[in-house]
Amino acid sequence: MAEYDYDLFVIGAGSGGVRASRVAASHGAKVAVAEEYRVGGTCVIRGCVPKKMLVYGSMFAEELGHAERFGWTVEGKSFDWPTLRDFVNRDVDRLEGLYGQTLDNHGVEVIPERATITGPHGIRLASGREVTAKVILVATGAHPTMPDFPGVEHCITSNEMFHLAEQPRCLMVVGGGYIALEFAGIFQALGSEVTVANRTDRILRGYDEQIVERMLHVAMGRGINFRMHSLIQKVEKADDGCLLVDSGETNPVKVDQVLIAIGRAPNTAGLGLETAGVDLGKHGAIKVDEYNRTSCESIYAVGDVTDRVQLTPVAIREGHAFADTVFGDNPRTIDYHAIPSAVFSQPPLAGVGLTESQARATYGNVKVYSSDFRPMKNIFSDHPERGLYKMIVDATSGKILGIHMVGPESAEVMQAAAVAVKAGLTKADFDATVAIHPTMAEELVLLK
Template identity: 45%
Template sequence: MAEYDYDLFVIGGGSGGVRAARMAAQTGARVALAEESRLGGTCVIRGCVPKKLMVFASQGAAQISDAQAFGWEARAGDFDWARFHPRLREELDRLEGVYRKLLDGSEVEIFDSRAVIADPHTVRLDDDGTVSAKHILVAVGGYPVRPEIENADLGLVSDDMFLLEELPKSLLIVGGGYIACEFACIMRNLGVEVTIYARGAQILKGFDDEARGLLSEAMKQCGIDVHTGTTLTEMCRAEDAPSGPRPTGSDATMGAPAGDDEAAATDAPGPDPKATGPIWTQASNGVEKVFDHVLFATGRRASTDGMGLEEAGVTLQRNGSIVVDAYSQTNVPSIYAIGDVTDRVPLTPVAIREGMAFVDTVFKGEPTPVDHALIPSAVFTQPELGTVGMTEDEAAEQGPIEVYATSFRPMNKAFIDSHSRVLMKLVVCAETRRVLGCHIVAPDAGELIQMIGVAIKMGATKEDFDRTCAVHPTISEEMMTMRAPARTT
């Protein structure tokens, strides 16, 4: 039997990789992990965590405005990014330290180095030569891409938003997916003039039509200039802007992104996020405008380039993601992959569950396929969108359904005469009565959908919701009191 330096070598120190490494080490396995950037990965360092902290910060002005309407003497000044940003960086440093401590406490050896695969059992490190492992787990995630358009390197991507030294006065966001919409709400509520160019007919492709329609209207009401069916066709530094007649409309489609959140990617390095514009732009509708910054939210790509995967015989998809089976195993038996690098469900909790299922399968002898069905998720716009299960259109394709939906002004907004509305929606199978999907647009929808996700995962029927006593007065009670379907299909 071959002897290896480690039983498991994990490449990638994000949430999924760290969890897998720790859980494997607790079984007595010899485990090492390599991370070339910062422990914590996309979620902790340049994704979910800093973004949510920015969401919290951006809610201050609205909270003060509501307080005034309720009778408080309160005043909101300008947002001070210079006070917030250092604290944000300090918190990310703290969390990175927590991840390192967790790995050290589990006796996982850490290599602060880039790692590539030399062969099915060998990993090459930048500064530490090569090591061997019985099993290799790839958990390197993905990275944001820019569309193939001239001067795309002048635009920011989501990673850069957490490095800005000062807030821009104006921002163009190219893309209509959840990253685009979340940053649009954050920046607008921090006082930035925000414009969105979304290629699709509506924002948030893939989400429930009724929910994304309400959210689009809410974004417009808060001052976000949303342009659907629109692409960015040209961009350059303002001082280099062309003069004279320019092509417009159908004559100006060069470099248009391939979709709302999917684009023909370019790996060109971006600008220093500390630098400011201005940047001249032209849209497919012929509109020319100058912005301080342009943010590309046009998709992500698996971080597999130059990793030696194909040379080791691992099969990749055309987009660079790793092909795996239900147990996260590649076609090379000793190599596994979890998280965004596999192009399954790109959510942090999913990567963690995939990592735990991998440990159960490989180190505990309990073959555990990953369950990707009925995963609750949230879009942290303002208001939030929470969703689990099928959209109305998806469910209708499978058979007769009933749709229970209500949209209303919640008590706190109605009292102060605000026009803000929420949406509660259940999609129900007409034959089995099982709830196939739930969609909520409301403050804290992410918190609500987590609990409803438990019921739907357990197979709850509409009558189970009806039998549950409502909590009054709350927004969520409407989910229990919708008796008649709004429509049947």
């Protein structure tokens, strides 16, 4: 008889867990994955995928606003939130089915229960069943954090935004990160009155400050109200169902909904990690080495639960590398240098590599090339919105240290640019490349 019930038992069927499960199974391992909610994880079920669909839906407002100048007459235009909401959620159902089908096709057993660890090789399911595994992988992701103030129970997180019964007429978004700015842009475009309340005067920390400043300027021009140095004291529910938000100012702000988007914390509570001696770090994140192994030799962890880089593509790569290392006889690690990222705000921004301030602090002598331009598409808009592209270059070698941009389709443009930064190309390499005209992307090879 086999020493263990499974070669690999995965807790959490998100992006990292699903990839690790199917790759390990393809290497011949007997694999089971336990998921207490829905297969697909945060990104597919209540994160980047449905949120990007909401972004697309909201962008029609701007497009329809330009239609007349393009010669189109659109009569009786209106927006219905339940129609968009239900379409998005139906597609989430479709994607969840595809993820489950992928696991089934690879012979992975999916157990729709919560699982906890009872020891280095032991797992207990919510049903009471206990199983063993040679290797355990924790891929439980993260959850939205909530502050502690009176009335916080009246507020919601990003998880609930996809299921709102009605579109809020007035929405307050608390936070200054990418989740806060993306939802603010979505609902402002859909016609809601949106206020962003942030406890400091900085939003989107980690992105180039000049790029963020441009995005902030455009967002304010579109009608989003920003309240900096604003810390909520309490939220009260009025008799008419509206929420009164008190942030210490003269009069409370009256809104229909308060979205708390101040960050995410690893899902490690109640997993039983202490029974196997798994060490935790800041905010309860699981500590792992370069091969994703924890302080317990038989237990590994990937994705947001490790709080290294909270990005879906990173979790997928970590899960794949883990499976190749442990079950494919091909030890692999992940290079976390020059990971591109984007914020699907309106307008979107994206970046890869060092920001200008980071580059100056590290290299000292750097050159900054930029293009401040009005995208051709924006000529049809009443708002004189301008895009901004920046390239940070080591003055000595000419090597590109970072590229940052804000403007239409920034994320799409950035993906190709990120390859160049990762490959260590120089400004001269970009200068030698012929532009595709007329495009926004051509600005990258025309930077001055």
